[in-house]
Amino acid sequence: MTVCDVCKRRKPVVYQKHTGLKLCKECFYQDIHRRVKAEIDRWGMIKPGDTILLGLSGGKDSWVLLDTLVRLHDPSKIIAVTIIEGIPGYNRREYAERVKAKAKEYGIDHIMTSIKEYTGHTLAEIVDESIRRRVGVSPCTYCGISRRRILNLYARMYGADKTATAHNLDDESQAAFVNLLRGDWEGLLRQHPLSSPASPLIVPRVKPLRKIYEWETATYAYLGGFPLQETECAYINMMPTLRARVRRALYRLEERRPGTLLTFMETLDRILAEDARSLKPQQLPSCERCGEPTSHGRRLCKLCELLEKAGIEKPRYTELYQHGGREPLKLHRLRVSEGGG
Ligand code: SF4
Numbered sequence: 533m534t535v536c537d538v539c540k541r542r543k544p545v546v547y548q549k550h551t552g553l554k555l556c557k558e559c560f561y562q563d564i565h566r567r568v569k570a571e572i573d574r575w576g577m578i579k580p581g582d583t584i585l586l587g588l589s590g591g592k593d594s595w596v597l598l599d600t601l602v603r604l605h606d607p608s609k610i611i612a613v614t615i616i617e618g619i620p621g622y623n624r625r626e627y628a629e630r631v632k633a634k635a636k637e638y639g640i641d642h643i644m645t646s647i648k649e650y651t652g653h654t655l656a657e658i659v660d661e662s663i664r665r666r667v668g669v670s671p672c673t674y675c676g677i678s679r680r681r682i683l684n685l686y687a688r689m690y691g692a693d694k695t696a697t698a699h700n701l702d703d704e705s706q707a708a709f710v711n712l713l714r715g716d717w718e719g720l721l722r723q724h725p726l727s728s729p730a731s732p733l734i735v736p737r738v739k740p741l742r743k744i745y746e747w748e749t750a751t752y753a754y755l756g757g758f759p760l761q762e763t764e765c766a767y768i769n770m771m772p773t774l775r776a777r778v779r780r781a782l783y784r785l786e787e788r789r790p791g792t793l794l795t796f797m798e799t800l801d802r803i804l805a806e807d808a809r810s811l812k813p814q815q816l817p818s819c820e821r822c823g824e825p826t827s828h829g830r831r832l833c834k835l836c837e838l839l840e841k842a843g844i845e846k847p848r849y850t851e852l853y854q855h856g857g858r859e860p861l862k863l864h865r866l867r868v869s870e871g872g873g
C-alpha cells in the first residue's frame with residue numbers, strides 16, 4: 533500500500549505539488565497549521581493577549597482560518613463576523629445561520645450583519661444602480677470595500693487588536709502583481725505584514741493564510757466537512773479585467789512550475805520588508821460625509837465616493853457620524869443585530 537511520505541503509516545489523500553509529497557489528512561493538516569504559525573510568528577502578526585475579529589464568510593478560506601486560529605489562539609479572544617452581501621441566491625440568511633451554528637461550536641462569539649445594515653442597500657441594489665448609470669465599477673470593488681469597512685467598524689467597537697481576513701496565497705500574489713503592474717508602490721507596501729495601517733482609525737489587519745495555496749484551503753475544507761455553499765457568487769465573472777488576466781497568467785505559471793507563487797511572495801516579502809516597516813500611520817483627513825479617514829486632498833472617502841456614483845448620497849453609516857462631524861465613528865454604536873440581506 534502507498535503510504536504518507538511523512539508519517540509512513542497512513543494512506544495519502546493529498547498530493548502537494550510544490551513539495552512533491554503525498555500526505556495523509558493528519559499530516560496535511562499539521563503542515564498547514566505549522567506554516568500558518570510560522571507566518572504569524574515571523575512577522576509578529578498576533579500577540580498572545582490579542583482580541584481578534586475574524587471575517588467568517590463561510591467560504592473555504594474562512595473555515596480554514598477559523599479552524600487554524602482556534603488551535604493557535606485563545607478562542608475566547610476570537611470574534612467572528614459574518615457579513616451578508618445581499619447577492620441573489622448567494623450567502624443567504626439560511627446559510628449564514630448554518631455558519632453561525634458552526635462558529636458557536638468553536639466557543640467563539642459570532643456577529644451577523646449585512647452590507648444592507650451598514651449602507652442601507654444590498655450589494656445587488658448598489659450594483660444594479662451602478663450598471664444602470666454606467667459607472668464601470670466592478671461588484672467586487674463595492675463588495676470588498678464595504679466588507680473591509682464593516683470589519684474595521686466592528687473591530688473598533690469591540691476594541692479588537694487585529695482584524696484577520698482569510699486571503700490566501702493566490703489572492704495575495706494576484707493583488708501584488710496587479711500593484712506591480714500599476715506601479716502602485718504604496719499599495720504593495722500596505723500588503724506587507726510589517727506595514728502599519730494608514731490611520732489610527734484603522735485596526736491592524738492580518739492575513740495568516742497568505743502563504744497557503746487556494747487549492748490547499750479548498751482541500752482542507754473539503755476533508756474537514758465544513759458547511760460550504762453550493763452556489764457561486766453571481767458576480768464572480770465580473771471581477772476587474774486586469775485582475776482576471778493576472779489570475780489566469782499566474783495559474784499558468786504555477787501549473788508549469790509548482791511553487792512559483794510561493795517563491796514570488798517570499799521574494800517580495802524580503803525586498804519590501806525594510807520599506808514596509810518604516811511606513812507610519814498618518815493623521816489623514818476625515819471624509820466630510822462619514823468621518824472615516826480618506827487620502828490627502830480628497831473630500832470623500834472611497835466608499836462614499838463609489839456609492840455616490842451609484843446614486844447613494846446618504847448611506848446609512850453616515851448616520852453614525854454625528855456632533856457636527858467632530859466625533860469619529862468609533863464613539864457610536866452600530867446596532868449589533870441580526871441584519872438581513
Ligand atoms: Fe463579493 Fe466579488 Fe466575492 Fe462576489 S465574487 S462575494 S462580489 S468579492
Ligand code: ZN
Pocket residue numbers: 536537538539540541542555556557558559560
Ligand atoms: Zn501522514
Ligand code: ZN
Pocket residue numbers: 819820821822823824832833834835836837
Ligand atoms: Zn465617507
